[in-house]
Amino acid sequence: MVLVTGGAGYIGGTTARYLIEQGEQVVILDSLVSSKEEDVPKNAIFYKGDIADTELVTNIVKKHNIEACLHFAAFIEVAESVENPYKYFENNTSKSLILINTLKNNGVSKIVFSSTAAVYGEPKYTPIDENHPLNPVNPYGMSKFFIENILSSYDASSNVRFVALRYFNACGAWGGSGEKHNPETHxxxxxxxxxxxxxxxxxxxxxxxxxxxxxxxxDYIHVYDLANAHYLALKYLRAGGKSEKINLGTxxxxxxxxxxxxxxxxxxxxxxxxxxxxxxxxxxxxxxxxxxxxxxxxxxxxxxxxxxxxxxxxxxxxxxxxx
Ligand SMILES: NC(=O)c1ccc[n+]([C@@H]2O[C@H](COP(=O)([O-])OP(=O)(O)OC[C@H]3O[C@@H](n4cnc5c(N)ncnc54)[C@H](O)[C@@H]3O)[C@@H](O)[C@H]2O)c1
Structure with missing residues (x-):
């Protein structure tokens, strides 16, 4: 089964619905810190809890024989991250590190990570490819940049393989999932x-x-196309693909x-x-x-x-x- 963190949110929820439609069995872990239980996709098994709750994550992995994790859970407001960097480094970086370590310790070796175009910072050229220098200019982008690097370190030291997907501007709605951010900044x-x-x-x-x-x-990329890319990334890792960092935009x-x-x-x-x-x-x-x-x-x-x-x-x- 596949664990989807942040699966009550916009992109995680849409991807969970898409995966279920493809015949995957999905377990969602979401603290509902920025979403509501009514937004959890039907037909997914749902746990209300934090990604840094090591005991809970361990129990979920064992009980549901979790094979891969799609990790969406994060805070996402750039301006807020500038005002309150601790909130972002704690939730997006520290807690993700704890999650990744718990997954690894329990034999989950495939991770698809929600990264962002914000890891690039001010563009030096356009279109931006994956070789563009990484120079995040706000704590939000930095919090994701750290996790990309942490994942690379796990890749080097263990059998963890990952795909970090750097989304540009996610938008649109599909299957009953759309943007409901509070506050909305998109x-x-x-x-x-x-x-x-x-x-x-x-x-x-x-x-x-x-x-x-x-x-x-x-660059506005529809959430359906993001969901589909996550499914392809999951299949890529299942086929033994090596770790990659990949842009998602039109x-x-x-x-x-x-x-x-x-x-x-x-x-x-x-x-x-x-x-x-x-x-x-x-x-x-x-x-x-x-x-x-x-x-x-x-x-x-x-x-x-x-x-x-x-x-x-x-x-x-x-x-x-x-x-
Ligand atoms: N929306 C965009 O345009 C965009 C662009 C680039 C990257 N991303 C990334 O995509 C991911 C999803 O974004 P979204 O727009 O769906 O956001 P969202 O706020 O709709 O969803 C995030 C979900 O994560 C949950 N969550 C947050 N911290 C948690 C924690 N510690 N434990 C458990 N659950 C927690 C929230 O309750 C929420 O349901 C994020 O990682 C974000 O950084 C989004």
Whole structure:
């Protein structure tokens, strides 16, 4: 069976649903620190608990004969990590180290880890490939960078093999899972809150970047495609694949203004917006090279179209705000 940490959250929950659809048996461990029990996918076995609870993790591994772990559980807010680095290094780094060690001690040797494009920091070139220098510029990115390195050390010293997946901007909804972060800081759900009557306007942070329309460009990858990549990474490790660090993005970028335009088309409404100054630490362009994911995992992207991505999110949020 497969252990999914953080499986009540957005990406972990979607991946757990996807795995179950593929016939996998899934055990979820989530403390519900940033999610709710109602968000745990049905047909998964659920444990409410912390990834650093060594006794609980040991019992789960033994009882369910856990063969692999997909480790999503983490805190994810960049700005909060700058204000409160301890919270991020404790939860994302220290607790992940304890989890990885417990898994290893109990014979779980395959780990798929949720890493992030934030490990690269300010891009030196774009699209960013996996050979790009790693220079995280905030504690969130640093907390993940440490775990990538810790996993490499376990790879060198034991039979633990891992795939660290560096997601770019996760978005969209699938199978009843969508973004429900509290507070929400991600662009597409924030924009969609405006036509759905939950927010007065969307702020555009800076229109003087070195991009065609002056706003920042990002690579938006649908959560379904992330879920599929996790399944491929699991199969890759089962087939004896060596440890790898792999980007997950579409390889295409959209500016903030372009994303707002697509949201307006999907919602069939003009969206109230206000331009303000740049936010500290926002690179102008972040686009992934996804060549390695395609070559090593055989990954193909289903959601290539921003309209379809936004539409899936809009349907999800319309339903949430109705209920
Ligand atoms: N959302 C993105 O755009 C994005 C981009 C890059 C990387 N990631 C990474 O993907 C992973 C999932 O992100 P998400 O957007 O689904 O976040 P999320 O907040 O929706 O889900 C995280 C889940 O982990 C749980 N959790 C946190 N700490 C825990 C702990 N110590 N023990 C047990 N459970 C714990 C939370 O309760 C929550 O259910 C994270 O590791 C994040 O860093 C996300």
């Amino acid at each position: 662009l597409i759900p924030l924009i969609l809150q405006v036509p759905l009557g939950k927010r007065e306007k969307i702020y555009i942070n800076g229109t003087d970047y070195n991009t065609p329309d002056g706003t920042c460009i990002r 390889g295409k970028g959209f500016s903030i203004k372009e994303v707002i335009e697509v949201c307006e088309k999907v919602a069939e409404k003009e969206i109230n917006k206000e331009i303000r100054g740049r936010r500290a630490g926002d690179p102008a362009v972040l686009i992934a090279s996804n060549k390695k994911a395609k070559e090593i995992l055989g990954w193909n992207i289903t959601y290539n179209n921003l309209y379809d991505i936004v539409q899936s999110a809009y349907l999800f949020h319309s339903n949430i705000f109705k209920s």
